Amino acid sequence: MSWQGFIDAYDVKARLIPTVIILLPVVWTAYYIWPALLSNPFVLAGSGTTLLSSAYLATMCVRVLGVRFGLHFWRRDGGVPSTRLARMRDPFLQHEQKTRIQRAVFLRFGIRLLPLQEELSNPDEADRRISAAFREVKECLRQSSQSSLLEKHNAEYAFARNLCGSRSVFIFFAAAGLILCGFNPGRIPMSANTFYELPHAWIFNVGCCLNLAFLLFGIIFGWLLLPGMLRLHAECYARRAWLTFLTLSTEVASENKSKSRTSAA
Secondary structure, X not given: OOHHHOOOHHHHHHHHHHHHHHOHHHHHHHHHHOOHHHHOOHHHHOOHHHHHHHHHHHHHHHHHHHHHHHHHHHHHOOOOHHXXXXXXXXXXXXXXXXXXXXXXHHHHHOOXXXXXXXXXXXXXXXXXXXXXXXXXXXXXXXXXXXXXXXHHHHHHHHHHHHHHHHHHHHHXXXXXXXXXXXXXXXXXXXXXXXXXXXXXXXXXXXXXXXXXXXXXXXXXXXXXXXXXXXXXXXHHHHHHHHHHHHHHHHHHHHHHHHHHHHHHO
């Protein structure tokens, strides 16, 4: 059974790569304690099918953690960018652009987005309508010629979101590896046939060193840099999706006008 049967191109970027990053401390710790694992990784997996199934399960766990993180993160951050950017009270897009988006959404999907005064008096209802409209927009864009570019932006957003959701797991694995490697000091070669047996008490060694590096990297990158990356990719995806939909709607309207004039002539 091949990877393509489990994971497509989007899954590789958005789920598989974050999963591999999260499991780096586990792989390093397992290799340091059990070096034979690197030469025969199927010892633990048992078979190719088991390995593929385990990898797919791990990617699904990472996705669930990412989705849960996203719900809490955007609730604290003022809303999902795909919703926030289409609010009339949000300054990111021009007022004229949002007015055209509202008109295009109504003509294409029959969903009336609220004008500014109604939005201010009932913001929850305005957000629900925008969310419903964006779901329709995504489905429309998937069937357009711009789908590959939007999938790229979506995969980048999901990559950052899933890493954010799993950052605590990465820290846990690195900390656990730091402790476990310290209790596996091994031997220091003194000559061709003699070794110095290190004590069995905890000792800082090469395995601990790399896990400590993972730990520090996870804290700095996961809490200081990654949230900013998440906002950036989410806003890029939302902006690209809304403006691409607006462009396609304008093109469709122009084509319909041309056909009407041709028919009238």
